[in-house]
Amino acid sequence: MGQLSQFFQPPLDWQQFEELTRGLVDQLYNTQSSMIGRSGQAQDGVDIYARTQAVGHLGVQCKRLSIRDDNNNLLANAVISPAMLKEEAEIALNFRPTLNTWVLATTAKRDARIQKSARNLTEAFEKRGVGVRVQAWFWDDYVSWLNLFPDLQRWYYDKVIHIRSSSEQDELILSLIATAFHRPAFSDPLYSENADDLLQAIKDTHMALRTGELVDRKSKHVIQKAIGGWRSLSNSAWKAELKGLESDLQTLKIKMMEAIKEKLIVQHSNYLEIRDPQLVEDLEYMRASCVRRLNIILLDGKLEEI
Known part of the structure; x- marks a missing residue:
């Protein structure tokens, strides 16, 4: 019988999502990542940077999608678009040191369109002589990783979203x-x-x-x-x-x-x-x-x- 998976509530604010993503990068790649710039303000398309053995120089931009606009109304179409992915990936080419892997991390649900766009962007960059692999991490991926790493799960509850009861x-x-x-x-x-x-x-x-x-x-x-x-x-x-x-x-x-x-x-x-x-x-x-x-x-x- 397979192991039951638990669903996890996405973080409640930008800082929580960045903290979780940084913890995840450290867990996945056995590294010590660093935050770039102020919380919520990516520098050249990067919020989190790490040197890794597995994927080289890694940059991650965090997109915790708001479900409300400035007037507190529910937003329509609060998802990542292929155009947004391309725009942010192009910006990340300016980051130094030059990245080997760039990730757009989002609280949105997994989207096959965006996964395909990431693959297409990687191929387009290769043709331009730019060796940057583009990836997208969705909240579904975070849920899988939180179920896979018990220590990260406990840390997330205790230190990030502070849910104990x-x-x-x-x-x-x-x-x-x-x-x-x-x-x-x-x-x-x-x-x-x-x-x-x-x-x-x-x-x-x-x-x-x-x-x-x-x-x-x-x-x-x-x-x-x-x-x-x-x-x-x-x-x-x-x-x-x-x-x-x-x-x-x-x-x-x-x-x-x-x-x-x-x-x-x-x-x-x-x-x-x-x-x-x-x-x-x-x-x-x-x-x-x-x-x-x-x-x-x-x-x-x-x-x-x-």
Whole structure:
């Protein structure tokens, strides 16, 4: 029987991700790496540098992708793009000493497009006479390495993200659920919404609550995860309330789908028409009720309301 693998929550800020990556470089290559420049500000495309026997001069740039913009709204398409990879790899060619291997490390989910782009860039550099191998490390890789190296795993929990108790894990789960609800579908007037976007936002929020996975709508990548959703909470009272909230969201989703099918909700070029006044009241009440129910839990957990 194979060994069970544990999922690990990505670091909560840039510095934590850089610290983890530095620890990983040291573990993988049996070396002593160094940070370059200030945290979060790569110098010539490099945050972490190390001399290694296995891959020569190694430079790593850390990309912990934010899931919110400057206005605290959820970002669309918060993933690494081939263009971003190429741009950053070109910048890293200026680093001294000259690198043999350059890695873009990211909290994004593994992406075959980016892996292929890294291979293509390596080949293109070879044709230009530049001997730099380009790689991409994804959060899936970090999870595998954390499962492979127990010492690194303990260090990550104790020194980096400082999670030592079930209550701290509960806080991470509640924070993810709050993030999932923090979107226009639960705050803006119904008439200003797009019918398809509104329904999809409700579906995405329902899935985040149920599975603990927050998905980017455009790329369909998981951009934040909190091990199992509400079912993994240790607080039984919160678990019972969120079970009810999941049921409420399911009811809201079904009501929206039926109304669209019966053409009680019609999308116009710049506004949403809901042809049944009672349906407007019902949908507004259900949205507000979901938010109120979650806010009670967040307040009990001493977290910020949405």
